[in-house]
Amino acid sequence: MDATYHVLCEEGYAGLTMRAIAAEAGTSKSLIHYHFDTKEELLLTFLERFLDRLDEWLVEIESETDDPEARLLAFVDRFVVQPADADRQAFWRAVLELRLQAAHQEGFREQLKANNDAIRSALASIIADGIEDGTFREVDPETTADLVLDALEGARTRQATLGPEEAPLTAREAVREHVLDDLVREE
Amino acid sequence: MDATYHVLCEEGYAGLTMRAIAAEAGTSKSLIHYHFDTKEELLLTFLERFLDRLDEWLVEIESETDDPEARLLAFVDRFVVQPADADRQAFWRAVLELRLQAAHQEGFREQLKANNDAIRSALASIIADGIEDGTFREVDPETTADLVLDALEGARTRQATLGPEEAPLTAREAVREHVLDDLVREE
Amino acid sequence: MDATYHVLCEEGYAGLTMRAIAAEAGTSKSLIHYHFDTKEELLLTFLERFLDRLDEWLVEIESETDDPEARLLAFVDRFVVQPADADRQAFWRAVLELRLQAAHQEGFREQLKANNDAIRSALASIIADGIEDGTFREVDPETTADLVLDALEGARTRQATLGPEEAPLTAREAVREHVLDDLVREE
Amino acid sequence: MDATYHVLCEEGYAGLTMRAIAAEAGTSKSLIHYHFDTKEELLLTFLERFLDRLDEWLVEIESETDDPEARLLAFVDRFVVQPADADRQAFWRAVLELRLQAAHQEGFREQLKANNDAIRSALASIIADGIEDGTFREVDPETTADLVLDALEGARTRQATLGPEEAPLTAREAVREHVLDDLVREE
DNA sequence: CATGAATGAGGGTTCATTCAT
DNA sequence: AATGAATGAACCCTCATTCAT
Structure with missing residues (x-):
């Protein structure tokens, strides 16, 4: 969530990719998909x-x-x-x-x-x-x-x-x- | 331009792809690139x-x-x-x-x-x-x-x-x- | 032919496109294709x-x-x-x-x-x-x-x-x- | 790397496309881009x-x-x-x-x-x-x-x-x- | 819980070529 | 002789997602 926040601030919505979020969080994309099935779900939770x-x-x-x-x-x-x-x-x-x-x-x-x-x-x-x-x-x-x-x-x-x-x-x-x-x- | 307008209305900015514009206009992507070197240029003209x-x-x-x-x-x-x-x-x-x-x-x-x-x-x-x-x-x-x-x-x-x-x-x-x-x- | 020469020198083989040759020659691509059916033919003549x-x-x-x-x-x-x-x-x-x-x-x-x-x-x-x-x-x-x-x-x-x-x-x-x-x- | 080698031999530099390399390697273009961010990087590594x-x-x-x-x-x-x-x-x-x-x-x-x-x-x-x-x-x-x-x-x-x-x-x-x-x- | 590897669809763009005029 | 418009294939690359481990 924090990573999402930071990416959103620094890169804007266009730069809000799973890759960027994972990088910011210091983990892998796969792990994010383990917690949130889909990007939409992640964004929903974030919002x-x-x-x-x-x-x-x-x-x-x-x-x-x-x-x-x-x-x-x-x-x-x-x-x-x-x-x-x-x-x-x-x-x-x-x-x-x-x-x-x-x-x-x-x-x-x-x-x-x-x-x-x-x-x-x-x-x-x-x-x-x-x-x-x-x-x-x-x-x-x-x-x-x-x-x-x-x-x-x-x-x-x-x-x-x-x-x-x-x-x-x-x-x-x-x-x-x-x-x-x-x-x-x-x- | 008209096609751009319609795609923008129907699909939103996220759906505003060259392919979609071309399809809406009934032509090929190439033709659009013939008139506008780049997508940015097209959007600029549109705006x-x-x-x-x-x-x-x-x-x-x-x-x-x-x-x-x-x-x-x-x-x-x-x-x-x-x-x-x-x-x-x-x-x-x-x-x-x-x-x-x-x-x-x-x-x-x-x-x-x-x-x-x-x-x-x-x-x-x-x-x-x-x-x-x-x-x-x-x-x-x-x-x-x-x-x-x-x-x-x-x-x-x-x-x-x-x-x-x-x-x-x-x-x-x-x-x-x-x-x-x-x-x-x-x- | 002259245009081909100049483009070849300035842009290298990779930049030797029909467009570039036409631009250098001050005409249209179509005209070049009128004289040389294909790019290969043009290059052949040039060589x-x-x-x-x-x-x-x-x-x-x-x-x-x-x-x-x-x-x-x-x-x-x-x-x-x-x-x-x-x-x-x-x-x-x-x-x-x-x-x-x-x-x-x-x-x-x-x-x-x-x-x-x-x-x-x-x-x-x-x-x-x-x-x-x-x-x-x-x-x-x-x-x-x-x-x-x-x-x-x-x-x-x-x-x-x-x-x-x-x-x-x-x-x-x-x-x-x-x-x-x-x-x-x-x- | 092996695929790059074979494509290079068989098709020459002009045929050395990401698609051809992927096909030769039996995988997808995406996978190659996963290992090498860019084609240049792949070629650099190969060289x-x-x-x-x-x-x-x-x-x-x-x-x-x-x-x-x-x-x-x-x-x-x-x-x-x-x-x-x-x-x-x-x-x-x-x-x-x-x-x-x-x-x-x-x-x-x-x-x-x-x-x-x-x-x-x-x-x-x-x-x-x-x-x-x-x-x-x-x-x-x-x-x-x-x-x-x-x-x-x-x-x-x-x-x-x-x-x-x-x-x-x-x-x-x-x-x-x-x-x-x-x-x-x-x- | 966590990862690297792999995928397919689609992104914008460029090219030689053709067609109608 | 000459053009602008149009095309389709192919280009490199990115994306969210999945799979095996």
Whole structure:
């Protein structure tokens, strides 16, 4: 799994061959096939593990603060890759490739969907909480959550395909200005 | 070129082999290599042609209306794929794959960057015009443009990887509510 | 024909493709096939023309001097490529490749054989003349001719495969010392 | 390796394809690529092994006799292919092609050069020994060695391109008469 | 649990040649 | 006389996968 991660970061999805993974792991291709019958299965397991970590990651937010505004910002920050963090950039890029390539395979879609739903409802409930306690004005929490997530995803894609390393950062600011400020304006 | 388009839509980037293109075009691989020395060259030409059409597409907007608000909405609509249009969905998906895979090749990056800049500044100038004539409140046009474009891109990605066909539509609504309404509120 | 010559020198036998010849000649492959049905035919014609020129070359020697010793040296010099003459080196190299590749094709062998016989008997008769007029001691003219020609050929091969540009020159000196001096010793 | 040898003899360098080697070896192309990453590497290894055997071959001479004259003749005999030995003829022919084609690749040149130097100095030291003990008259050992080797190489080339199967034999006689007899004349 | 050897399908590319104009 | 378009075979090489040990 670790080897898969590293190869994915360093070589991208195109370079994610069984040979490369085995070499990175310091074993043989055969051994990998002993544990995972097929490459698809390996990738499935890898994605599963990765998405699980993402979930755990989100839970931490709730223990950090109670303020809806702070929570929303903290949430956004999880998905913002710092310009200097080349490794994480490469990784997000690779995950995007992986998602794209794997999308028309049955097993993957379900996982991705489940994960996305989790993220989305986490954010939506933060917003709903904010509405309930009067911090935010009344909006549809899910629609707003989608907007925020889409914007962040789009920024990462822009970063991956065009290279402007600061894309996620400016996206963060834009979200703050146009979404967050908008939500708390009535205040 | 047409064959490339169709293969890309039907098989995705992974299935975009010379053999597949030739088969789709009803010719031989050799003939394709006669016209394009290398696969990269073919893809480059393909992307070029596609991006050119995108550019032309944007120009049309300016002739349709003078109202900044209407213009902005028209602009957004260009990048929203209707749920029913499966072909276009597949195509946008494929283009995204293409962009991702090709991003670390010199020639591609420049093209993609140039095209993205064109789109971005077109949208930014629509916003700037709106600010100037008092329709919109004072914001940074480029940051706002990035937000809108990122959100739309993210929605398409969500659609491509998860399958919610309505993603772009809801993104459109979210942009209308959180960005456009926000811009014209002072009115 | 000229184009064939140039391609052969610049690209070697491996690079002697119809495309390259056509490009060098500034025409199309099709036109070449119009004149020569097949590549083999073209090469056959080329070799023919080249060998003819070699023959003419040899005749000139007889008009230059009557002295057997001088004639023999003049003859040798025809087959010695100067270290500085990179073009001729490349050409001899290419001709050797051509001869080797073509050797198991019917037509070629006859031509090469005829040409080699001409060269050989020209040199042999120079030696025979020398024996007759008492300049040289009695040897078998043909065996001696073969030795000289083989040595020169071997030196060119050494030059072609190993790169010592002076190989033919030292071969020339060796022939002078061991063969020529030997022939005229009784003097 | 054996398969490479046989294909080289039977089909020549032009027919030395991965497919042919695999077929001859009774396996698949893939397997060959498993052992040798690239065709060049395979050929390099093949050449290496062949040249090594040549070297061992030379060493044997020294243990056969002490007489410089006999040694020199024994040495020459190593490079003389008997007219009847069609296999060896084909092989020498193929090696010559290989050397010619491969000459402009870095790795090959070094090997060829090293091997040639070894052969040359082996012969040169035989001659030098003969001079020292008074068997031979005083000549430059290296120049004479080059002459002998060039003559033998040229004879093999003649044999390969023209087919006179006795070429190396007559070359052997010519060397004996013009070089060896010349060396021992003072006796 | 672990490996090296082996495989077949398919990757992009190049070649001499042919065909229609 | 001359061309661009088209072809099929063959090129080297890579891949995920399997098999015997």
